[in-house]
Structures are given as structure tokens and as C-alpha cells.
Amino acid sequence: MxxxxxxxxxxxxxxxxxxxxxxxxxxxxxxxxxxxxxxxxxxxxxxxxxxxxxxxxxxxxxxxxxxxxxxxxxxxxxxxxxxxxxxxxxxxxxxxxxxxxxxxxxxxxxxxxxxxxxxxxxxxxxxxxxxxxxxxxxxxxxxxxxxxxxxxxxxxxxxxxxxxxxxxxxxxxxxxxxxxxxxxxxxxxxxxxxxxxxxxxxxxxxxxxxxxxxxxxxxxxxxxxxxxxxxxxxxxxxxxxxxxxxxxxxxxxxxxxxxxxxxxxxxxxxxxxxxxxxxxxxxxxxxxxxxxxxxxxxxxxxxxxxxxxxxxxxxxxxxxxxxxxxxDAAPQRLHVPGSGTQLNGGDGAVIVAIELDQSQPWPPKLPGSVADASVLDDREQRRRLLDQLTRFPPQRLAIACDPRRSPDRGTLALIGELSRCAASTRVWLMQAPAGQALDSQRLQDWHQALDGLGLDHASSAPLSWLENGHD
Structure with a gap:
């Protein structure tokens, strides 16, 4: 890693x-x-x-x-x-x-x-x-x-x-x-x-x-x-x-x-x-x-x-x-929008998705210690989550992306900004839904872009890493 x-x-x-x-x-x-x-x-x-x-x-x-x-x-x-x-x-x-x-x-x-x-x-x-x-x-x-x-x-x-x-x-x-x-x-x-x-x-x-x-x-x-x-x-x-x-x-x-x-x-x-x-x-x-x-x-x-x-x-x-x-005094635990799961600031794990369509089911089945920050679709959601993560940076952050989309500058900038809010970050390049195939060239573009950001990435959900800190 x-x-x-x-x-x-x-x-x-x-x-x-x-x-x-x-x-x-x-x-x-x-x-x-x-x-x-x-x-x-x-x-x-x-x-x-x-x-x-x-x-x-x-x-x-x-x-x-x-x-x-x-x-x-x-x-x-x-x-x-x-x-x-x-x-x-x-x-x-x-x-x-x-x-x-x-x-x-x-x-x-x-x-x-x-x-x-x-x-x-x-x-x-x-x-x-x-x-x-x-x-x-x-x-x-x-x-x-x-x-x-x-x-x-x-x-x-x-x-x-x-x-x-x-x-x-x-x-x-x-x-x-x-x-x-x-x-x-x-x-x-x-x-x-x-x-x-x-x-x-x-x-x-x-x-x-x-x-x-x-x-x-x-x-x-x-x-x-x-x-x-x-x-x-x-x-x-x-x-x-x-x-x-x-x-x-x-x-x-x-x-x-x-x-x-x-x-x-x-x-x-x-x-x-x-x-x-x-x-x-x-x-x-x-x-x-x-x-x-x-x-x-x-x-x-x-x-x-x-x-x-x-x-x-x-x-x-x-x-x-x-x-x-x-x-009011600062809350002891951070509320993350989405599933309502709360994260103890600085000690927890968060998973978030970026611009998933309806064909990608969300959220996956998560361990109780992992907070779901939902799917980021608009600027306001991004701003709110970034503000929360900046105040209470988690130990581990997983970012789910749909590799069928192109890794445009805006998405990569958001991934980089999110990754800077956590002690450790991994990117989950989700599998295509049943009956659909991934474009190998586009997937290669994702790999090169994430390598340029210095981020680990995989096609499988990093749930064990989120829960325990290791695979």
C-alpha cells in the first residue's frame, strides 16, 4: 500500500x-x-x-x-x-x-x-x-x-x-x-x-x-x-x-x-x-x-x-x-448525511459514492462501524460533506466510483479533495451491472489518473479494510 x-x-x-x-x-x-x-x-x-x-x-x-x-x-x-x-x-x-x-x-x-x-x-x-x-x-x-x-x-x-x-x-x-x-x-x-x-x-x-x-x-x-x-x-x-x-x-x-x-x-x-x-x-x-x-x-x-x-x-x-x-458545544459524534450513521471524529471509517446512476445499488451492506456518506450528486452535498470531514477527519475513507464514466477533471479534483480529509483513502472502482461491460481503455484511464493522485484503488469493495484497517 x-x-x-x-x-x-x-x-x-x-x-x-x-x-x-x-x-x-x-x-x-x-x-x-x-x-x-x-x-x-x-x-x-x-x-x-x-x-x-x-x-x-x-x-x-x-x-x-x-x-x-x-x-x-x-x-x-x-x-x-x-x-x-x-x-x-x-x-x-x-x-x-x-x-x-x-x-x-x-x-x-x-x-x-x-x-x-x-x-x-x-x-x-x-x-x-x-x-x-x-x-x-x-x-x-x-x-x-x-x-x-x-x-x-x-x-x-x-x-x-x-x-x-x-x-x-x-x-x-x-x-x-x-x-x-x-x-x-x-x-x-x-x-x-x-x-x-x-x-x-x-x-x-x-x-x-x-x-x-x-x-x-x-x-x-x-x-x-x-x-x-x-x-x-x-x-x-x-x-x-x-x-x-x-x-x-x-x-x-x-x-x-x-x-x-x-x-x-x-x-x-x-x-x-x-x-x-x-x-x-x-x-x-x-x-x-x-x-x-x-x-x-x-x-x-x-x-x-x-x-x-x-x-x-x-x-x-x-x-x-x-x-x-x-x-452549543461541538457534538461528540459527526453526523454524516445519508443513512444516518454517525462517525466518532478522527476514529471512524466512511464510505462515499460519486455520481452513481440507478443501475448501481447503494449502499452496500456495511459493518456497523462504517458510516455511509451517501451518493454525492450536487455541489451542495459535496460542500456539506467536505465541511464535516474537514472538521472531523476519519481514519479511513473509501470512495466508490463508476468506471463507466470518464475520469474528468472535476471528479478527480473532488476525489483528491476528499482524500486529503482522511488519514488513509482507497478508491473502489465498482463492477459494471450485470449484462454490461467496462471499457478497458476507460478503465486504464482511471488507473493512470488514480496512480497520479497516489491513491490505492481496487475493483472490490474495501469493506474489511474500512472495518479493521487491513484487508
Whole structure:
């Protein structure tokens, strides 16, 4: 017998975070907004059976549709693409930082102009930091060019057409508490933190393995400007224990003939300290600040029930008659229409037939523990039975079909929906009445269709299985 997971259980979302749930809910909303309403009768019915507040019902419905339509898998693919994009950007940041250090110090054959080196190490970092601050406070930019590049790469690397709504949905969810700027800011500052860390380590490695001399040069400025600037920049690093050249060493470095060992060491310590304090530490502090704001805001995310799409869902998920409250306790046993047999919710067995004509006798002689759900002929009967089975899913369900009819899409969809209401399901392809023969090709079509649904089927009534759980 094939093993089959019943869809009467909630969607496999136990590994999804609160953000993932809101993200998928918003993705379903955007999809319906652009492509029109989805076929959601079963999702709505299961959400109503689940019970709870409106936000919980909307989320359950969306997650059920997301699982059915492959959005949960698309989310996993998008996450994989995001990780690959982040890894690629992290590698770029590491190589960028190392390249900045190499460009600043050179090969050691010539003296290093300290302020050109400082500009090479900190210039791009400070310019991008200034751009981020201006965008943050003036333009409300969520993350700058690096953040948009990461989102674009994530979508491209996901390589899943179903993921097209995921990036807009994520930004919409995050916009609720203006979290987009903190998430993308975390990425931007984290990348620059990697770059400056790489630059600092490369700088230390070069200074430890090569002999560098340091000079300053000018045509229009006096040495007093360099002395003052050097002391100002070295004040904070000196508080952390980094060395700083004295006035005589700074003045002596203005000549290319300077080759004092103590001066080289002082300038090296000064350069490392300035890069650490003005390059790495600001990015570290901003990364930690963005992380704190991101975690704090993420914990406060909620579904925005004021959106028009969610207001429309209220009537379908919480009909007025249900919102008035419960006047009677839930029955201990489920009444199944037809023969009047009752089923103890979750422990019994049910048999139902689909569109039988008068030549097929119904019901068969049933054991006392098996409930007859009668013959489903119209939409109302189907809806009523599906509602009951959703609330009280049986352990075993047998579905009787007349294989003289073609296995059309509607019948197969109903069989699939019924099967998802039970822990285990079998299909009974009834024998033709006396004097009539079954079309072998049509019977083969039934077998292929039911195999595609993953359902067991047989030509004999599964009465022993219904009663005992085995043949």
C-alpha cells in the first residue's frame, strides 16, 4: 500500500519563522492582486475549520495556498539564491579590502605617501558611508546600491519563476515598520565591515613582512598643516594604545631622505590605528545598531488587516453567523448525511459514492462501524460533506466510483479533495451491472489518473479494510 501524507494536517510550516509566514501571506496577496483570485474553496474551508482570530485564518489560508502552489519551495529557492548572493558579495568585499591595502602600500620599493595611503584605505569607505547617511535621512533609501544589488542577485540566483513576487512581498512586509532600511543596512555595513577587516589584516601582513618608509609631500601647504592633521587623526587611536609619530618625526618625514626606524614604526602604528578607528569601528557599530533595530522590529511585525484584500477575506473566513459566537458545544459524534450513521471524529471509517446512476445499488451492506456518506450528486452535498470531514477527519475513507464514466477533471479534483480529509483513502472502482461491460481503455484511464493522485484503488469493495484497517 502506498504511503501518503494526508493534507488534512496543517501545511508543513513548523520550520517557518513568523517573518516567513507573514512573507508568504503577503506574497499570496500580491499574486492575487496581479493575477486575480486563486481557487481557494478548500483553503478557506480548512482555515474556518482551524478556527482562531482573523489574522490566524488569513495566514493559514495563505500558507495552505503557498504549499499547494509551490510558493514554500520557491521561498526556499529564494533563500538559497540570497545566500549565494551574500556569499558572492562577501567574497567581493574581502578581495576589495585586500586590494585597497595593496594599492595603499605598494610593493615597498618606494616610500609610502601616508595621506595618499590613508585616502586609498578610507576614501571609498567614507564616501559610501556618507552616501548611505544622506539616503537614510534625506531620501529614505532602504539600503543603497549594495542592498538593491543583493535583492537582484537573490532573485536571479533563485532561478524559480514562482519567486517573482517574493522580493516585493518581503519589502512590503518590512515597510510596515520601516524594517527594510535596517535589514539592507545590516547587509551594507556588514559587507563594508568585511572589507575593512580584510584591508586591516592585509595591511598588518604587509607591514609585518616588508620594509616601508613613510613620507608626506606638498607643494602649496606648509608642514604645520600636516603636523596638525596627523595629531588630530591620531588622537582617538592613541587612546586605544596605538602609536603616533611626534612632531620631529612628522617634520622629518617631509623629506624623502628620511629613513629612521622609529619613524617607520610610529607611522605604521598610526596608520593601522586610523584605519581601525575611522574605517572598521564605525561600520562595526552601525552593523550592531542595524542588527538591534532589525531584531526589535521583526518581533513586532503583524499582519496588516486594514488592507482591502484582507477586509474582503473577512466575510469568507469569518461569516457573520460564525462571528456571533458558539451557542452549543461541538457534538461528540459527526453526523454524516445519508443513512444516518454517525462517525466518532478522527476514529471512524466512511464510505462515499460519486455520481452513481440507478443501475448501481447503494449502499452496500456495511459493518456497523462504517458510516455511509451517501451518493454525492450536487455541489451542495459535496460542500456539506467536505465541511464535516474537514472538521472531523476519519481514519479511513473509501470512495466508490463508476468506471463507466470518464475520469474528468472535476471528479478527480473532488476525489483528491476528499482524500486529503482522511488519514488513509482507497478508491473502489465498482463492477459494471450485470449484462454490461467496462471499457478497458476507460478503465486504464482511471488507473493512470488514480496512480497520479497516489491513491490505492481496487475493483472490490474495501469493506474489511474500512472495518479493521487491513484487508
Amino acid at each position: 502506498r504511503s501518503r501524507v494526508s493534507a488534512s494536517t496543517p501545511p508543513p510550516t513548523t520550520l517557518l519563522t513568523t517573518l516567513d509566514r507573514l512573507w508568504l501571506t503577503e506574497a499570496v496577496r500580491l499574486r492575487e492582486e496581479h493575477a486575480g483570485p486563486l481557487e481557494d474553496d478548500e483553503a478557506n474551508r480548512r482555515a474556518r475549520a482551524q478556527g482562531g482570530e482573523l489574522a490566524e485564518l488569513i495566514e493559514y489560508r495563505a500558507l495552505w495556498l503557498a504549499r499547494r502552489d509551490g510558493l514554500i519551495n520557491a521561498l526556499q529557492h529564494w533563500r538559497q539564491g540570497a545566500r549565494l548572493a551574500g556569499f558572492a558579495l562577501a567574497l567581493l568585499a574581502l578581495f576589495t579590502g585586500a586590494g585597497l591595502a595593496w594599492a595603499a602600500l605598494g610593493d615597498g620599493q618606494r616610500p609610502v605617501n601616508v595621506f595618499w595611503a590613508l585616502g586609498s584605505l578610507l576614501g571609498l569607505n567614507l564616501l559610501t558611508l556618507l552616501g548611505w547617511l544622506l539616503g537614510f535621512f534625506l531620501a529614505g533609501d532602504s539600503g543603497g546600491a549594495l542592498g538593491r544589488l543583493w535583492l537582484w542577485l537573490s532573485e536571479k540566483l533563485a532561478r524559480d519563476a514562482r519567486a517573482v513576487q517574493l522580493a516585493p512581498a518581503l519589502l512590503t512586509v518590512l515597510e510596515q515598520r520601516r524594517l527594510g532600511r535596517w535589514l539592507l543596512g545590516l547587509g551594507v555595513h556588514g559587507l563594508w565591515l568585511l572589507a575593512m577587516g580584510s584591508a586591516l589584516l592585509t595591511l598588518l601582513a604587509l607591514l609585518a613582512t616588508r620594509r616601508y618608509g613613510f613620507v608626506w609631500e606638498t607643494t602649496i601647504l606648509g608642514e604645520g598643516a600636516f603636523v596638525g592633521l596627523t595629531q588630530v587623526l591620531g588622537t582617538l587611536p592613541s587612546l586605544l594604545g596605538f602609536g603616533m609619530p611626534d612632531i620631529d618625526q612628522i617634520r622629518a618625514s617631509g623629506t624623502l631622505a628620511n629613513d629612521f626606524e622609529s619613524a617607520r614604526q610610529s607611522w605604521a602604528g598610526w596608520l593601522v590605528g586610523v584605519v581601525l578607528v575611522y574605517g572598521l569601528l564605525p561600520r562595526l557599530l552601525l552593523t550592531l545598531f542595524c542588527l538591534w533595530r532589525w531584531r526589535r522590529g521583526r518581533a513586532a511585525l503583524r499582519l496588516d488587516l486594514q488592507l482591502p484584500a484582507y477586509r474582503l477575506l473577512r466575510e469568507r473566513l469569518q461569516p457573520p453567523s460564525e462571528r456571533l459566537g458558539i451557542s
